[in-house]
Amino acid sequence: MDAIVIGSGPNGLAAAIVLARAGLDVQVLEARDTPGGGARTEERTLPGFRHDPCSAVHPLARVSPLFRSLPLERHGLTWVRPEVEVAHPLDGGHAAALVRDVGSTAAGLGPDGDSYRRRIGRLARDADRLLPALLGPLVSLPPSGALGPLARFGPAGLRPAAGLARGWFVSEPARALFAGMAAHSILPLDRAATSAIALVLMLAGHGDGWPFPRGGSAAITDALVAHLEELGGEVACGHPVRSMSDLPEARVYLFDVAPRNLVAIAGERLPARYRARLARFRHGPGSFKIDWALDGPIPWSNAACRRAGTVHVGGSLDEVAAAEAAPWAGAHAERPFVLVAQPTLFDPSRAPAGKHVGWGYCHVPHGSNEDRTAAVEAQIERFAPGFHDRVLARSTRTAADLEAWNPNYVGGDIAGGVSDLAQLVRRPVFGPTPYATPDPAIWLCSASTPPGGGVHGMSGAHAAEAILGAVFGRSPEPRKPAESGAN
Numbered sequence: 001m002d003a004i005v006i007g008s009g010p011n012g013l014a015a016a017i018v019l020a021r022a023g024l025d026v027q028v029l030e031a032r033d034t035p036g037g038g039a040r041t042e043e044r045t046l047p048g049f050r051h052d053p054c055s056a057v058h059p060l061a062r063v064s065p066l067f068r069s070l071p072l073e074r075h076g077l078t079w080v081r082p083e084v085e086v087a088h089p090l091d092g093g094h095a096a097a098l099v100r101d102v103g104s105t106a107a108g109l110g111p112d113g114d115s116y117r118r119r120i121g122r123l124a125r126d127a128d129r130l131l132p133a134l135l136g137p138l139v140s141l142p143p144s145g146a147l148g149p150l151a152r153f154g155p156a157g158l159r160p161a162a163g164l165a166r167g168w169f170v171s172e173p174a175r176a177l178f179a180g181m182a183a184h185s186i187l188p189l190d191r192a193a194t195s196a197i198a199l200v201l202m203l204a205g206h207g208d209g210w211p212f213p214r215g216g217s218a219a220i221t222d223a224l225v226a227h228l229e230e231l232g233g234e235v236a237c238g239h240p241v242r243s244m245s246d247l248p249e250a251r252v253y254l255f256d257v258a259p260r261n262l263v264a265i266a267g268e269r270l271p272a273r274y275r276a277r278l279a280r281f282r283h284g285p286g287s288f289k290i291d292w293a294l295d296g297p298i299p300w301s302n303a304a305c306r307r308a309g310t311v312h313v314g315g316s317l318d319e320v321a322a323a324e325a326a327p328w329a330g331a332h333a334e335r336p337f338v339l340v341a342q343p344t345l346f347d348p349s350r351a352p353a354g355k356h357v358g359w360g361y362c363h364v365p366h367g368s369n370e371d372r373t374a375a376v377e378a379q380i381e382r383f384a385p386g387f388h389d390r391v392l393a394r395s396t397r398t399a400a401d402l403e404a405w406n407p408n409y410v411g412g413d414i415a416g417g418v419s420d421l422a423q424l425v426r427r428p429v430f431g432p433t434p435y436a437t438p439d440p441a442i443w444l445c446s447a448s449t450p451p452g453g454g455v456h457g458m459s460g461a462h463a464a465e466a467i468l469g470a471v472f473g474r475s476p477e478p479r480k481p482a483e484s485g486a487n
Helices: 010-021 059-063 102-107 110-125 127-134 147-157 161-168 172-185 194-206 218-230 259-269 272-279 317-329 373-383 399-405 458-470
Strands: 003-006 026-029 084-090 094-098 234-236 252-255 286-294 308-313 338-341 356-364 391-397 442-444
Touching: 003 010, 010 026, 010 218, 010 252, 010 458, 059 127, 059 194, 084 172, 094 172, 094 194, 102 110, 110 127, 110 147, 110 161, 110 172, 110 194, 127 147, 127 194, 147 194, 161 172, 161 194, 161 317, 172 194, 172 308, 172 317, 218 234, 252 259, 252 458, 259 272, 259 442, 286 373, 286 399, 308 373, 317 356, 338 373, 356 373, 373 391, 391 399, 442 458
Parallel strands: 003 026, 003 252, 026 234, 084 308, 252 442
Antiparallel strands: 084 094, 286 356, 286 391, 308 338, 338 356
């Protein structure tokens, strides 16, 4: 066997595909009975209601250089596009809304329309060159043509989101819209570089949008597995790996796991100094997750929210900033920032006729076992009166539950580790090849390596490409858009 991949999340499958495309013999081992990591779809509430227990909306999947090079559509993956990518409700029935067209988004932001069109619009024009560069290893040279866009992006991206929002915009809708995007960083909004994730997500929204897979996130996994098998690779489920002795003989092992889990499995083959460096890798706040079976669509007061695939529920910039600071202080926000997805507005196949599924989570202190259902639903009810009456059933997971469900979500951290400026360049350790370990046969390819969290497969792709050169003396197959042009 040339390569064994431990873990079948998007990064593990991406790594296996890159190696298989180069002609290597590859097997993926998955502890659970089905593959997918965080990209799964399950009936978690009532029969016929299909929920995504972790990832649901996938702007980075659509801009992933690897995914765009794979014929995933041929293997059944189709994307559903909402009318509004993201809406952010405010009190009084108002809302800010991001749609794919920059001008239309700006037109809804009143006095901030010109600023939005000028600042975001200029970056959006560079998105096709900028986003692939931002999904690359930080220590590598950017692709040709990306230096100018990166130079324009950098000064804004490095700023704290709260300060940038107040400096660029004068009205609450525009400020709140930016704050909601920045909250995906799972960092206090006064931290440096929190603007970067906000800008990346806005540019993705103005590019290919914030779509979701028809049928649920498992469709991404199913397509990746099908393509890997088409290339001659294999996925073996029900195969937990607790130590290196559980693994077949292979030239190289790629671990789609958190750094501490790599130490637990392969620690005896890693030097103490390297194990100590991995032990210093930081995981951030956890998440509290709810899946709802609903008797009808969420009754948002604002019409844009009723047409959005994703809704950021948190109120004003100041409220979002307070909610995101609380978990870092070990507190549960009284009014949490809640991310909501409503896929059945546009994909009715995921619920019985006339019914809907809802998806939502908020950030909580690391390892929290507190049930936040009442606080989360109060926030939704605030902007969607009558929501409680639509709930037929719910399934909840605390941060501690999320780690029990997937040990790579350490403390309920679904992002693979803190994504602050220091850890972006030290993920999980600083070096020219962060995927490598001191053992030339053991590599890390999880979201704890560059470029970090999200369903894009690029951590796995970069790790596999490094392995091809370092271990097998081969070059990876060039990435070209798939023939369908849809993936």
